[in-house]
Amino acid sequence: MALRALDNTMPAAVEERPKKVAKVAAPAGAAAVKDASPGSGGKKKKKNDENSAPRATAAAGEQAVEYIPSEELEAAAQPKAKAAGLVAGLDSKDWIRACEALNDARRLAIHHSALLKPILEKVMLAIVKTMKSPRSAVLKTSIMACTDIFNSFGNLLSSVSDDTFDKLLLQLLLKASQDKRFVCEEAEKAMRAMAASMPPLPLLKKLKAYVHHANLRVRAKAAVSISHCAARMDIEAMKEFGMSALLQVAAELLNDRLPEAREAARSVVGSMHGAFAKEAAARGDEGEDAPSVAASWESLCSLSLPPISAQAVAKIAASQ
Numbered sequence: 001m002a003l004r005a006l007d008n009t010m011p012a013a014v015e016e017r018p019k020k021v022a023k024v025a026a027p028a029g030a031a032a033v034k035d036a037s038p039g040s041g042g043k044k045k046k047k048n049d050e051n052s053a054p055r056a057t058a059a060a061g062e063q064a065v066e067y068i069p070s071e072e073l074e075a076a077a078q079p080k081a082k083a084a085g086l087v088a089g090l091d092s093k094d095w096i097r098a099c100e101a102l103n104d105a106r107r108l109a110i111h112h113s114a115l116l117k118p119i120l121e122k123v124m125l126a127i128v129k130t131m132k133s134p135r136s137a138v139l140k141t142s143i144m145a146c147t148d149i150f151n152s153f154g155n156l157l158s159s160v161s162d163d164t165f166d167k168l169l170l171q172l173l174l175k176a177s178q179d180k181r182f183v184c185e186e187a188e189k190a191m192r193a194m195a196a197s198m199p200p201l202p203l204l205k206k207l208k209a210y211v212h213h214a215n216l217r218v219r220a221k222a223a224v225s226i227s228h229c230a231a232r233m234d235i236e237a238m239k240e241f242g243m244s245a246l247l248q249v250a251a252e253l254l255n256d257r258l259p260e261a262r263e264a265a266r267s268v269v270g271s272m273h274g275a276f277a278k279e280a281a282a283r284g285d286e287g288e289d290a291p292s293v294a295a296s297w298e299s300l301c302s303l304s305l306p307p308i309s310a311q312a313v314a315k316i317a318a319s320q
Contacts, residue, residue, distance in 0.1 A: 065099055065137040068106075070148050075111035076104060083108055083115040090126035095135045102130065102141040109145070109152040116149075120159050124149070124168060131171045136183070143175060143186040150193040157202055169206055177217030191221065195228035201237050204229040204246075211249055216258050223253045223264035230271040235279045238272060244304035246272060251309040254316075266316050273297060273317040294318070 076082045082104045089101025105123055108116040116123065127149075130142040146168065153159055156168075172194070176187035195203065207229065210222035226249065230238075238246055246268065253265035280293045297317060301310040 065096075065141070067140060067144065068103065070106065070110060070144075070151070073103070073107050073110055073148075076107045079108060079112040079115055083112070083119065086116075087119065087122050087126055090123065090130060095133065095138050098130055098133070098138050099141050102127070102138070102145045105145050106148045109148045113152050117153070117159060120149075120153070121161060121164060124156075124160050124164050128164070128167045128171055131175065136180070139175070139183055140186050143172070143183070143190050146172065147186075147190040147193045150190065150197045154197045155199055155202075156194075157198065166206070173210060173213075173218045173221050174215075176221040177215060188221070188224075191225050192228065195225050195232075200229035200232045201241055204233075204241055208245075208249060211252055216256075216261075219253075219256060220258040220260040220264070223256070223261040223268075226253075227264040227267035227271070230268045233271070233275065235275040238275055243272070243300060247301065247304045247313060251305050251313055254309070254312055269313055269316045270320050273320065276300075 086101060086104055086108070089097055089104065092098050092101065105116070105127065127142050127145055130138050133139055133142070150156060157165055160168075172187050172191055175183055176191060178184050178187070204226060207222050207226050210218055211226075213219050213222065230246070233241075250265045250268040250272070253261045253268070256262055256265070276297055277293055280296070298310075298314050301313045304310070305313060
């Protein structure tokens with residue numbers, strides 16, 4: 001074993017591990033200079049300054065979009081130019097520009113409908129496309145545009161093809177069935193405008209197909225629109241559609257799982273019975289022969305429906 005020298009010298013210094021030095025954050029100005037130094041490769045580091053304003057996000061942009069009520073929309077400054085570029089604006093991938101184009105479509109519908117009518121087919125197809133947008137602002141504004149177009153043009157079926165209207169109707173029913181309340185309410189408003197402005201008979205024929213839709217909510221929203229149509233129909237329009245066919249629609253909706261659809265079905269039965277009784281009164285069947293009106297109604301129900309359904313329909317009419 002080696003012996004240490006017996007002198008007063010200390011043993012050789014052992015290399016010590018470097019001590020950790022606390023990192024001190026550089027001032028903001030110095031950090032900015034360092035980021036801009038040539039050695040940094042021109043790349044700027046992301047700063048997290050609590051005093052700096054947050055960057056605008058897409059959600060913030062959507063909140064900034066103003067939903068203008070129809071009565072506050074002013075006439076377009078250059079309506080012909082707006083009409084010429086409308087379809088291109090609606091097809092834009094820039095969602096803000098699409099919203100602006102949708103508001104232009106609303107202005108044209110309200111104040112310059114003559115300029116919109118020649119291109120209405122293309123405009124409605126473009127609006128249907130915007131109704132599929134994931135942007136809430138685009139979606140809501142597109143539904144508002146539908147409301148204004150319904151109110152301005154009335155019978156939309158006379159201005160666009162059946163295929164275009166079918167696509168529009170489907171989107172409105174789907175949007176009215178959404179969980180997003182503001183979208184659902186706007187779509188319901190558009191469908192009320194549709195039912196109030198269009199002739200009830202052709203619209204009823206379009207809505208009938210949705211009584212068997214797989215989506216419960218779509219069926220319910222279609223049932224509500226059917227009830228609005230029935231409330232505006234006289235007995236002649238009901239006969240043109242088919243009294244038995246309309247009773248069968250109502251009877252089927254009476255057995256629906258959603259209360260909204262069942263309530264709409266009861267409304268349809270009430271409208272039919274009211275028109276039926278009014279016709280009987282006009283023929284002079286009222287008075288001492290009044291029971292024959294009820295008997296005629298029950299006879300119509302029994303001829304059009306299975307016994308259980310006929311009994312349910314007759315019971316609704318008797319309670320009104």
